[in-house]
Structure formats: structure tokens, C-alpha cells
Amino acid sequence: MTSSSAEVDQEFLEFLSSSARYDLKFLAIKHCAGLSKDVPGRQFIVSKQVYVDRIMELACDNVTNVVRESITCLINIAGDGIGVERILASRESEQFLDMVLSSVVLKGCILADALAMLLSNISREAEGSRRLIKLLLQDDPPATFDQLIQVMCLVEYNANADLNFLAPFLANLSQVETARKHFLDKEKCVIQRLLPFTSHASEIRRQAISTILKNCCFEYGYHDWLLGSSVDILPCLLLPLAGPEEFDEDDTEKLPVELQYLEPNKSREPVAIVRANLVEALTQLCTTAEGRKNLRGRNTYIIIREYHKWEAETTIHPMIMNLIDILIGDEPSAEVGSNLKEISVPGHLQEQFNKAKQAELDQITMSSPASDTVNHPV
Incomplete structure (x- = not known):
């Protein structure tokens, strides 16, 4: 990188920060969200860990428009394996994932659908699922496995979100044995609550629930x-x-x-x-x-x-x-x-x-x- 491009890079990072002025950080993150829509743009964003770190920082900002653009960007980069690796490799990943899990089950959260989509993308690979399950099972979890099931099953839980993408997130978790044991807990009636969704109007939910049932049936x-x-x-x-x-x-x-x-x-x-x-x-x-x-x-x-x-x-x-x-x-x-x-x-x-x-x-x-x-x- 030349000294000129290094200066541009540093200036961009100054804007891509929660401490930046609102108009500047909003323009910076909106630009990143636009870049994330195609492969070259995503490759640029994940080319440096610091870019992903700053986007995750802005996803925890106190300005809704900034958070919305940040989550959009992260959803798109999490569509690629390297993007998920960057998110999980961040020093702030645990705090960030805590925020996502606690917010997605928050009644009335206006970004719950986007957060559920992000969780679905991050959990596609087993490593992402394992990291999220670890957070769900810790002593003081941001959300519990039972909460996620309950929120997914209560179709009108959030007036601002349909939360359909919670279902593929849970389906991805079911690729890990630890999660399957929760679905198959004989005392909690989880599977029984999921069965009606095999005929639900949402294609996303039907596909996800059929995946969970298939994976659980491997536990003979x-x-x-x-x-x-x-x-x-x-x-x-x-x-x-x-x-x-x-x-x-x-x-x-x-x-x-x-x-x-x-x-x-x-x-x-x-x-x-x-x-x-x-x-x-x-x-x-x-x-x-x-x-x-x-x-x-x-x-x-x-x-x-x-x-x-x-x-x-x-x-x-x-x-x-x-x-x-x-x-x-x-x-x-x-x-x-x-x-x-x-x-x-x-x-x-x-x-x-x-x-x-x-x-x-x-x-x-x-x-x-x-x-x-x-x-x-x-």
C-alpha cells in the first residue's frame, strides 16, 4: 500500500467508527453496505480484519440507521466462509454475538428479522454453530435455547418482525449434537412444538423445521x-x-x-x-x-x-x-x-x-x- 492509499485507508477507518460524527459514520457504513452486495466488494471488506471489526463496532452503535446498515453489511459478508471467519476471529466477537442473541429475542426489536438472518448465515458452518451454542449454554447467557424456541414458535411475538429466519438459525444449530439433545429433551416438549410448522405457510420455516426433524432422526x-x-x-x-x-x-x-x-x-x-x-x-x-x-x-x-x-x-x-x-x-x-x-x-x-x-x-x-x-x- 502506498503512503497515499495508507492515508485514505486511515481516514476511512476514522469515519468507520462509533466515535465519528453521525453523518460521517453513516456515510461510511452505508458505503460498506453497498459494497457488500457483490463479490468484489465483500472481498475488499474481508481483506482486512480491522474493517470487519469496525463494522461490528458500528452494529452496536446507539444510532438505529447506523446499526441497520452495519447489520446489512454483516449479513452479506457472512454469506461467504471467509466473512464468517472474520466475524468469529474478531476480539469483540463474543460481545457482538451476545448483543445479537439478546436483541433478536427482544420483543418489539425493529431489527429482529435482520439479526435472525445474520445468525442464520453465521451458523451455516459447524464452527459458527458451536460458538453460538456455547454462548447459549453459558452460566449467564444473552438468550437461552428455550427462549429461541419459544420466540420462533410464537408467530406474532414481535409486531415489527415475522422472525421466519430464526427457524433456519435453529436448523443450522441442529447439525451439532449438543443442540440436537436440546431439541430431543423429553421433558421440554420442543419437538412437539415444532411439528405443526411442517405445514406452515412460510417456506423458510417449513424447510428449516424439516431439516431439524431430519437431523434429530439421526439420533436413533x-x-x-x-x-x-x-x-x-x-x-x-x-x-x-x-x-x-x-x-x-x-x-x-x-x-x-x-x-x-x-x-x-x-x-x-x-x-x-x-x-x-x-x-x-x-x-x-x-x-x-x-x-x-x-x-x-x-x-x-x-x-x-x-x-x-x-x-x-x-x-x-x-x-x-x-x-x-x-x-x-x-x-x-x-x-x-x-x-x-x-x-x-x-x-x-x-x-x-x-x-x-x-x-x-x-x-x-x-x-x-x-x-x-x-x-x-x-
Whole structure:
């Protein structure tokens, strides 16, 4: 950097500060927010840790317009991995994240939607999720896990914000085992509160909740509880995949009550990634012999059979066929074992399977208009 550019840089940093005059710091942060809308601008901002530090400083300013532009800028740079790294690397990151968490659950907060979006972007990678979970579980947390769940579930909690993006934030947290254990706490009825959102009007919420349910279904030690009367997760996973098809009386009576005699105009979940998440959740519930017995006994197969005929997204077909094969296939032999998770698969075959499965999910995500695996720019 030349002496001239160094002087410009220093002058810019003087403006990009809470101690600067209001008009100057507002123009500086508004300029940064504009830069953050495209890749070269974001690359410039994250090129120096000090720029991100100053933007985070202004996000805690006492002037609402300055805070709003700062949060907008941070949402956009957090859409890139290096941006999240810069935010987490800041010496002020813990204080900053404390502020974001405490403010997002503040009733009436006018920037709650933007803060929820920022949390969603920061938590996309496991490291961001782990840092935020650590703050939520500390002795004197800025907000608690239970508060976030409560605020997300109370749709009209904040008159100034719909808080839809709290759902993908929570979904991102569910990639970490510690968070899954909170969702699966048998005393707090968290999962039970989330189930109605599988049919919510918000696509963002439906996708996020389907992700949480899918991730929680990987905890096969909880399957009996999830499928039992305390939760009864099966109808909520199947209903979005069910259509208006009529079945004979014997088949209908075997279905969960919620899926019997559906309206002739019943439509299926319109978002591909949500459908894929639900299929994956059902597949995970087939891990144990008891899970497979439950799904078979409640006639899951006929719903999935008709859904398979309807599904136009070909990348989901292998996932559906895998589920169908499990539902109608023979039980593993006693030598192999009844728990599909504990069946030994050669390493090279497991690696090939994992790569193929990830490619399928990536393709589905690309065709979906809202995914909690991509950033949410503003």
C-alpha cells in the first residue's frame, strides 16, 4: 500500500467508527453496505480484519440507521466462509454475538428479522454453530435455547418482525449434537412444538423445521420416543408427502388417523428440498427393527408409493426407492443384525455412497428457492 492509499485507508477507518460524527459514520457504513452486495466488494471488506471489526463496532452503535446498515453489511459478508471467519476471529466477537442473541429475542426489536438472518448465515458452518451454542449454554447467557424456541414458535411475538429466519438459525444449530439433545429433551416438549410448522405457510420455516426433524432422526436412540404417543412424529412427516389419492378401506384404516380420508384437493409439499428432508427423516426412522415395524404397521408404504409416482424431481427418486426397499424388503438376518446403522459397510463403498448422496442433495438444493445451506443476502 502506498503512503497515499495508507492515508485514505486511515481516514476511512476514522469515519468507520462509533466515535465519528453521525453523518460521517453513516456515510461510511452505508458505503460498506453497498459494497457488500457483490463479490468484489465483500472481498475488499474481508481483506482486512480491522474493517470487519469496525463494522461490528458500528452494529452496536446507539444510532438505529447506523446499526441497520452495519447489520446489512454483516449479513452479506457472512454469506461467504471467509466473512464468517472474520466475524468469529474478531476480539469483540463474543460481545457482538451476545448483543445479537439478546436483541433478536427482544420483543418489539425493529431489527429482529435482520439479526435472525445474520445468525442464520453465521451458523451455516459447524464452527459458527458451536460458538453460538456455547454462548447459549453459558452460566449467564444473552438468550437461552428455550427462549429461541419459544420466540420462533410464537408467530406474532414481535409486531415489527415475522422472525421466519430464526427457524433456519435453529436448523443450522441442529447439525451439532449438543443442540440436537436440546431439541430431543423429553421433558421440554420442543419437538412437539415444532411439528405443526411442517405445514406452515412460510417456506423458510417449513424447510428449516424439516431439516431439524431430519437431523434429530439421526439420533436413533430416540426413535421409540419419536414414534410413540409422546411425540407421534410419523403423521407430520407423511402428511406433506400425501396427495388426494383414495385407498380401499383396509389400507385406509391402517394409516395414521391424520392421513385417513384426505380432501380431494389435498396437495403435496411444493418445495423439493423439504420433501427430500422428510424422506430422509423417514429413512432414518427405519434404522431399527422397531422403527421399521412401526412404519410398516401404519401403512407408510402406500403413501410413499403414491408420492413416488407423483415426484417430478428425479434427483429425489433414489432416496424414495431406498425407503421403499426398506419398507417392503425382508428383515436383515440375525447374523447381520437388526440395526441398519450397525451393519458393517466396507470403507470404499461407504465413501462412494456418501459422495453420491451428497451430490443428490446438492442438486435438489440448487433447484430450491430457499435453502438453509445457502446464505441469505439482503
